[in-house]
Amino acid sequence: MARRCAWLRANLRSKDGMPRCLVPVLLALGTFLLLLPTSQVHAQVEPEQVLEQEEEGSDSSELAEILADLRARPLDINRATVAELQQLPWISPLLAAKIVAFRRLRGRIQNIEELLEVPEIDDALLETIAEYLLVVPPAPALWWGEARLRASGRLERSRGFRTGAYPGSPLKSYARLKWGVGNHVTGGALVEKDAGEQRLDDYGNYFVSASLPSLSTQVVLGHYQMEAGQGLVLWSPYGHGKGSEPAVAAVRKARGLRPYSSATEYGGLRGVAVETMLGPFAVTALASDLPLDATLDEDGMVTSFYESGYHRTATEQAKRRVVRERLAGGRLAYGDNPLFKAGITWYASEFDRAVDPPDSLRRRFVFRGKHNSVAGMDLGISFASARFFAEGARSASGGVAAVAGILVEIPRAKVVAHYRHYDKDFYNRHALPFASSTGVANNEQGFYLGAQWRVRPGTRVAFYYDTSKRPWRTYSFPMPTGAEDGLAQVEQRLVRGVVALLRLRYARNNDLVTWIAPPSRDVSVVAQRSRLAARAQLQYDPVKSISLRGRVERSHVVLRPVGSPFLPERKSHGLLLSQELVARFAQRLQCQFRVVLFDTDDYESRIYAYESDLPGVLTNRLFAGRGSSWYLLVRARVGRAVFLGAKFTSTYYDDRETVGSGLDETEGPLSRTLSVQIDVGH
Amino acid sequence: MHYTRRFAERCGMLLVLLLAAERAFPAFERLTVGARPVGMAGAYVGLAQGPEALLINPAGIATASGITGSAFYGRPFGLKELDASGVSLFYPLRYGGIGGAVRLFGRSPYQEQVFSLGAGMVVLPHLYVGATAHLYHLRIASYGSASTAGADLGVLMNVTYNVRWGVVVSNLNRPRIGDCREQLPQVLATGVSVTPAPPLVVTVDVHKDVRYPAEVRIGAAYRPVAPLALRCGLQTNPGRFAAGVGLWAGIVRMDYAVSHHYDLGLTHSVSLTVGIE
Numbered sequence: 001m002a003r004r005c006a007w008l009r010a011n012l013r014s015k016d017g018m019p020r021c022l023v024p025v026l027l028a029l030g031t032f033l034l035l036l037p038t039s040q041v042h043a044q045v046e047p048e049q050v051l052e053q054e055e056e057g058s059d060s061s062e063l064a065e066i067l068a069d070l071r072a073r074p075l076d077i078n079r080a081t082v083a084e085l086q087q088l089p090w091i092s093p094l095l096a097a098k099i100v101a102f103r104r105l106r107g108r109i110q111n112i113e114e115l116l117e118v119p120e121i122d123d124a125l126l127e128t129i130a131e132y133l134l135v136v137p138p139a140p141a142l143w144w145g146e147a148r149l150r151a152s153g154r155l156e157r158s159r160g161f162r163t164g165a166y167p168g169s170p171l172k173s174y175a176r177l178k179w180g181v182g183n184h185v186t187g188g189a190l191v192e193k194d195a196g197e198q199r200l201d202d203y204g205n206y207f208v209s210a211s212l213p214s215l216s217t218q219v220v221l222g223h224y225q226m227e228a229g230q231g232l233v234l235w236s237p238y239g240h241g242k243g244s245e246p247a248v249a250a251v252r253k254a255r256g257l258r259p260y261s262s263a264t265e266y267g268g269l270r271g272v273a274v275e276t277m278l279g280p281f282a283v284t285a286l287a288s289d290l291p292l293d294a295t296l297d298e299d300g301m302v303t304s305f306y307e308s309g310y311h312r313t314a315t316e317q318a319k320r321r322v323v324r325e326r327l328a329g330g331r332l333a334y335g336d337n338p339l340f341k342a343g344i345t346w347y348a349s350e351f352d353r354a355v356d357p358p359d360s361l362r363r364r365f366v367f368r369g370k371h372n373s374v375a376g377m378d379l380g381i382s383f384a385s386a387r388f389f390a391e392g393a394r395s396a397s398g399g400v401a402a403v404a405g406i407l408v409e410i411p412r413a414k415v416v417a418h419y420r421h422y423d424k425d426f427y428n429r430h431a432l433p434f435a436s437s438t439g440v441a442n443n444e445q446g447f448y449l450g451a452q453w454r455v456r457p458g459t460r461v462a463f464y465y466d467t468s469k470r471p472w473r474t475y476s477f478p479m480p481t482g483a484e485d486g487l488a489q490v491e492q493r494l495v496r497g498v499v500a501l502l503r504l505r506y507a508r509n510n511d512l513v514t515w516i517a518p519p520s521r522d523v524s525v526v527a528q529r530s531r532l533a534a535r536a537q538l539q540y541d542p543v544k545s546i547s548l549r550g551r552v553e554r555s556h557v558v559l560r561p562v563g564s565p566f567l568p569e570r571k572s573h574g575l576l577l578s579q580e581l582v583a584r585f586a587q588r589l590q591c592q593f594r595v596v597l598f599d600t601d602d603y604e605s606r607i608y609a610y611e612s613d614l615p616g617v618l619t620n621r622l623f624a625g626r627g628s629s630w631y632l633l634v635r636a637r638v639g640r641a642v643f644l645g646a647k648f649t650s651t652y653y654d655d656r657e658t659v660g661s662g663l664d665e666t667e668g669p670l671s672r673t674l675s676v677q678i679d680v681g682h
Numbered sequence: 683m684h685y686t687r688r689f690a691e692r693c694g695m696l697l698v699l700l701l702a703a704e705r706a707f708p709a710f711e712r713l714t715v716g717a718r719p720v721g722m723a724g725a726y727v728g729l730a731q732g733p734e735a736l737l738i739n740p741a742g743i744a745t746a747s748g749i750t751g752s753a754f755y756g757r758p759f760g761l762k763e764l765d766a767s768g769v770s771l772f773y774p775l776r777y778g779g780i781g782g783a784v785r786l787f788g789r790s791p792y793q794e795q796v797f798s799l800g801a802g803m804v805v806l807p808h809l810y811v812g813a814t815a816h817l818y819h820l821r822i823a824s825y826g827s828a829s830t831a832g833a834d835l836g837v838l839m840n841v842t843y844n845v846r847w848g849v850v851v852s853n854l855n856r857p858r859i860g861d862c863r864e865q866l867p868q869v870l871a872t873g874v875s876v877t878p879a880p881p882l883v884v885t886v887d888v889h890k891d892v893r894y895p896a897e898v899r900i901g902a903a904y905r906p907v908a909p910l911a912l913r914c915g916l917q918t919n920p921g922r923f924a925a926g927v928g929l930w931a932g933i934v935r936m937d938y939a940v941s942h943h944y945d946l947g948l949t950h951s952v953s954l955t956v957g958i959e
Contacts, residue, residue, distance in 0.1 A: 495842050540839055540847060542809045548837060550849055550872050552888060577870050577890045579849045581837065595851045597870040597890045628868050628892050630854065652856055654865070654892050 062238030062262050063089070064618040067132075072146070076137040077109050086253040088129055089245060093253055093380065094387040094409045095120050097339055109135055119411040122454065145179040145681050150614060152675035153195055160663030166196030166312045173200060174263060185210045192263045196312030203309065205268065207259035216277035223260040225268045226286060227252075228331050229378030230403045232393035232441065233345040234286075235432035236260070237267025246450030246464035246487065247414035250434045251389065251407055257284055265309035266292075269327060269430075284331040286347065291321035294353075301356040305429070313663070324352045339382040345393075346375035347430070362475050365399075365443070367427040372396050374428045385410045391433075399426030401441060403433055405448075412454040421445050424472040436468040436483055443472050458493030476512065479526070483509035501537040506530075513559055515567055525567065527559045533607070547582040557604045574600030576607040576623055592633040598623035614645045614677045627653040627669070643679040648672070709859060710794055710818050710866050712852060712891070713766060714738070715785060716754045717953040721926020721939035722901025723915025725885040728848040728873030730838055732955060733770040736781045736800045739850040739871075740812030741838035744778035744802030750957025759946040763789055770798075772957065778803035778810070791823035800834075808840035818866065820859055832857040832866060844877040868892045873899075881905045885915075895919045913939065920944070926951075933958060 066087060075084055077099075085096035095118075102118050103109055112135055115121050153171045160166035172195045178188040189206040193199060207222035225236040230252040240249045257275045260268035269288035276283055293306040296319075306319040329347025334340075351370050357363045376393030390404040405418035418434060424443035431441040434448070446468030453461045469482040485507035492500050513527040535553040542548075555574035561567040580594040592612050600606055606624035612633055613619045623629070629651040636644050653659060653669045660666055714724035716734035727739045733752035735742025750772040758764040768785035780801045787794040797819070802812035814834040821827040836850040852869045859866060873887035887899040901915030901924075911928035926939030937953040 498841050538847070540841055542806050542839065546806070546809065548839065548847075548849070550847075552872075575890065575896055577872070577888065577896070579837075579851070579870065579872060595854070595870055597868070597892055599890070599892070599895070626892060628856070628870070630851075652892075 062236065062264065063240075064613075065262060065616045066238075068615045070132045074132050074134040074137075077112065077115075077133045077135055078103065079137075080133075083254065083256050087255060088132055089240070089248060090125060090128055092248055092251060092387070092407055092409055092414065093389070094382055094385070094407055097382050097387075101339075111135060120409055122412065123457070124454070141182075143179065143181045145177070147178075147680045148174070148176045148616065148677065150174040150617075150675065150677040152673060154666070155672040155674060156659070156666035156668065156670065158660060158663060159665045160196055160312065163663075165663050168193070168196045168198040168312060170195050175200075176261065178261065183211075184213065186259065188259060188261045190261055190263065192265075194310055194312065197310070202311055203263065203265045205260060205262075205270070207261065209259045218257060218275045220257060220259055220273045221271075223268050223270050224257060224273050224286075225260040226257050226273065226284065226329075226331070227254040228256070228333075228343060228345040229254060229376060229391040230389060231433040232378075232391045232401050232403065232431050233374050233376040233428065234329070234331075234347065234430050237262065237264040237432065239432045239434070242464060242466065242485070242487070245452070246462050247407070247409075247416050247452045249464065250405060250416050250418035250448045250450060252432075252434060256282075266305075266307040271327075280334055280337075282331070282333045282335060282343075284333075286327065286329045286331075288325070288327040290325050290327070292323050292325055293319045293321060294323045295319055296322055296353070297356075301354050302351065303357050322353070326350050326352070341378075341380040343378050344375070345378070346373070348373040362473060362478075365397075365425040365427075365472065367397070367429075372427060374430070376401075393426075393428070393431075395425075395427045397425045397427050399423035399442065401426045401428075401431070401433070413452065415451045416449070418448040418450075419446070420448075420468075436466065436485075443470050443474065445469055445471065460491040462489040462491075463487065477510065477526075478512070481510045483507070485509075497541045497543075499539045501535070501539070503533075503535040503537075505533045505535075510562065513561075515561065515564075515570075525564050526562045527570075528562055529604070530558045530560070531604075532556045545584040547580075549578075549580045549582075551576070551578045551580075551609075553577075553607050553609070555600070555605045555607050559604065570604075572601035572605040574598070574605035574607050574624075576609065578609065588637045590633075590635045592631075594631055596623065596629040597627075598629070599626045600624050611649075614647055614675055615643075615679065617675075625653050626655040627651060641681050645675075645677040645679075647675045649674075709820055709864060710787075710796065712867050712869050712889075713758070713787070715756070715766060715768060716752065717756075717926055717937035717939040717951040718913070718928060720756065720941055720949070720951045721913035721915065721924055721928075721937065722885060722903060723899045723917040723922065723924040723941065724889075725873060725887040725899035725901030725915050725917075727836075727850055727871045727887045727889075728838075728846050728875040729883065729885050730836070730848050733772050733781065733783075733957075734953075735812075736770050736772070736783050736798060736814060737768075737785065739836040739838060739848045740781075740800040740814040740834055741802050741810040741836035741848065741850070743772060743781045743800050743812045744804050744810035745838070746772040746774040746779040746781070746802075748958030749773055750955065752953055752955040752957075754951065754953040756949060756951035758949045759943065760948060760950075763792075765789060768796075778812075793821050795819040795821070802836075810838040812836045812838070816853075818857065818859060828860040830857040830859040830866065831855075846875045848873050848875075 082096040082100055085091050085099055086093050098118055112130055112133060115126055151171055151173045161170055174192045176190040180186040187208040191201040191204040193202045205223035207220060207224060209220045211218045226234040227236055228234050231239060239252060242249050257273050270290045271288040273286045294302045295304045295306055297303050302323050311317045311320045327347055327349040331343055331345040333343030349372050354370050355367055357366055373396045374393055376391055378391035380387060380389045385408055387407045392402040394400050401422040403420045405416060407416045420434060422442045422444045426442045428441060433441050435441055435444055436446055446466060448466040450464035455461055465486040467484040471480050473479055487505045489503040494500055508530045510526060510528055512524050514522050515525045516522055533553060533555045537551040539549040553576040557572045559570040576596060576598045578594055578596040582592045584590045598607060603624045606622055609621050609623060611619040611621045631647060631649040633647045638644060651671045656669050658665050658667060659671045714720050715737055718732060719726035719734050719738060730739035730742025733750050753769045755767045758766060766787045768783060770781060770783035772779055772781045783798040785796040797817040798814050800812060800814035802810055805811055816832045817829060818832060819827060819829045832853040833855050834850060834852045835854055838848045841847050849872045853866050856868055857866045858864060869889055869891045871887055871889040873885060875883055875885040877883050881904055883903045885901045888896055890896040897917055897919045899915060899917045903911055903913045905911045909930040913926040916923040920943060922941055922943045924939060924941035926937060928935060928937045933956055935955040939951045941949045
């Protein structure tokens with residue numbers, strides 16, 4: 001108890017004895033919870049086929065948060081704009097424009113089923129999007145509010161905590177508050193702490209947003225994000241990855257100016273932003289002053305930006321907010337007509353410390369100096385069933401980036417073709433265009449082709465193929481290289497309530513791999529990695545409240561040394577079996593249980609699996625080695641305004657005596673995690 | 683208990699044979715019990731009928747239509763040291779059923795005993811869930827004995843009138859036994875049974891023990907006439923095939939099965955079942 005009190009005091013007071021901003025935040029949160037009006041809180045499972053992104057390292061919860069917010073406050077179908085409608089992952093920019101055009105023609109949509117008259121919308125799609133749309137929105141409340149508190153942690157203590165290298169508590173905490181007055185003013189605040197960090201407000205953001213309908217103007221103060229064009233100039237930290245929705249993966253769907261309330265620490269801007277309509281033109285002005293994490297050298301210069309968000313050890317804390325980026329920019333867009341949009345976006349930024357990484361071949365084209373600016377132009381034209389989109393941008397270094405593509409959407413089918421070209425000296429840390437590696441917008445040329453086809457009711461086919469090359473060496477690979485990957489998937493409803501899915505995924509790239517060469521010495525060789533993953537899945541929903549899903553996934557990896565004829569190729573295999581049961585009881589309680597058995601030869605043949613989690617959390621688990629795992633997720637609604645959630649995960653590794661590595665290593669083969677969350681209000 | 687010595691002192695023939703099968707021999711390995719499942723090469727998770735369901739997929743307990751008892755005996759690979767025997771009993775209830783079983787494996791100096799209690803419930807007209815609690819007791823002459831408990835969970839679904847899907851997780855709680863905390867097998871198995879025509883049933887299972895490669899099992903049962911059933915099946919990892927026959931005489935059923943392991947030879951099993959199914 002005394003230790004807890006001491007820890008609490010340490011978190012409530014800074015070194016000079018002054019209370020930290022945590023105190024007012026917690027006080028405001030407590031007051032808010034007491035004053036909340038009652039309303040219904042939803043507790044639904046997010047659609048896995050959309051949330052699942054199997055790209056390595058993709059674990060952004062942004063999409064989960066977007067969908068959770070949309071479910072809590074559905075769009076008014078009679079007022080929603082193209083930008084708002086295309087927030088839904090299943091709706092392309094072209095379809096969003098067609099829905100708006102249909103609404104204008106109809107005058108007013110009285111029943112959600114009327115959307116079936118849009119040729120591209122069938123029963124299955126309507127059933128999917130219906131819960132995010134409203135025909136008759138509820139009368140605007142005088143004010144609304146919602147709060148979310150989440151705490152999670154591993155039950156085993158890692159080496160970092162045992163040795164004192166992590167001085168903070170092992171708990172990961174998250175608190176978010178959102179409120180609104182009428183339909184025009186919203187606000188929010190978020191504080192977050194990772195396990196091992198000392199401050200409950202290690203990361204925080206806040207915003208106030210006001211829309212003035214009489215002036216057609218929106219103002220955001222605090223943290224905000226700007227999404228424009230295809231992500232070459234300004235974008236949020238989230239963008240679709242390559243997955244089972246291939247026809248929307250390559251098309252960036254800009255949401256424009258929005259408050260930023262994500263826990264992703266390296267995204268967003270902070271300052272003031274104004275967007276106003278001047279006739280058919282939308283004008284946006286941005287100003288931002290944001291502290292960033294970075295590694296400094298002895299001279300105080302930035303050698304690299306640090307984007308993991310962890311501030312646990314003394315080394316990590318030394319990187320916290322040591323450089324500021326001041327940014328000013330804007331956007332001028334013509335877009336009153338959803339069938340034609342064009343815009344110019346630009347920004348100029350200045351760092352208060354010079355960025356000067358060590359000079360080497362691998363860093364030949366990275367950003368150096370204090371100043372950067374990026375300007376770009378984007379275009380979107382829809383005609384008949386096709387939409388052409390393009391964007392080009394240039395950074396201060398002279399590097400150019402460009403994307404161009406066409407999306408064809410006819411009833412039951414979508415096809416997208418996308419070309420990208422990013423110069424090796426194009427530098428923009430605010431870009432997130434479609435690329436082979438998430439967030440990397442330079443030194444790449446590539447072509448992507450994706451298609452989805454509803455062959456008939458109950459049968460869906462999806463396919464994509466992506467090929468890319470890197471003309472200059474990357475940070476980790478010492479020569480120009482190329483890569484390709486593809487997916488083919490068939491989803492078939494066998495009988496009522498039973499859906500089978502078969503998926504093949506292939507990827508090929510070159511990498512530096514450690515090889516044991518005779519006589520027993522490790523050498524680093526260039527190897528071509530070919531990876532094939534096959535998945536078979538059967539889902540059975542005997543009634544709406546119960547769902548069972550079984551999955552078998554197999555991975556096969558071949559590493560072939562390039563230019564080393566005396567080294568044999570290496571093969572490895574992986575297998576994952578899982579079974580899941582979801583049960584919902586009277587709209588108040590939902591339980592989800594999954595058992596996984598995994599067996600992979602090594603890390604190369606690892607298998608990723610999306611895992612349901614608490615609202616607003618996206619978990620993409622990596623399974624490597626041999627063992628079993630299970631989790632139990634419970635979500636319950638208490639009364640009309642309180643929603644509780646808890647998740648317990650237990651993983652046992654049959655082939656290890658420790659789990660993790662370095663300071664995160666725990667003793668024993670067991671890894672257990674407990675998370676709890678409370679949502680209040682809506 | 684020092685298990686390295688313990689295993690070294692176990693039957694030498696047993697070790698040689700099992701190493702030939704490319705598998706170590708853990709305590710309480712999930713052997714298929716009952717001549718009916720053995721005759722279908724253990725591909726029984728998606729069918730789970732009869733008292734054997736208690737030890738294969740506990741959700742099958744919920745499908746019991748009457749009080750049923752069964753006794754089984756098997757001699758794996760013709761070795762009396764590996765004798766497997768046991769009894770199981772079903773008792774139907776309004777919303778499912780309960781059951782119990784006692785299973786023995788081996789003889790002195792090494793013997794495993796498993797006492798099981800299970801319950802199955804009809805969640806929906808076509809959806810059954812079940813759970814079994816096991817008490818594992820291991821006795822080794824001159825070394826003493828040890829016990830632990832495990833739990834199985836099973837689900838059985840009549841997807842259509844002729845397709846049934848079953849899933850079972852055995853030893854979900856990852857039990858360990860003895861002073862050296864030896865891990866008992868944990869298996870996830872899923873299987874589908876298809877009845878293309880009433881006299882014919884075809885089953886396909888995938889079994890994955892955490893420590894070993896996945897096994898695929900395929901089985902079939904055919905009843906040309908009401909009192910007679912013919913069965914066959916094959917299994918991978920280790921490769922084996924099986925065949926069996928069942929005879930009905932009123933409320934009594936007699937089953938016999940033989941399975942062939944490529945390296946270890948034949949296993950004979952018999953079962954006697956009394957009850958109303």
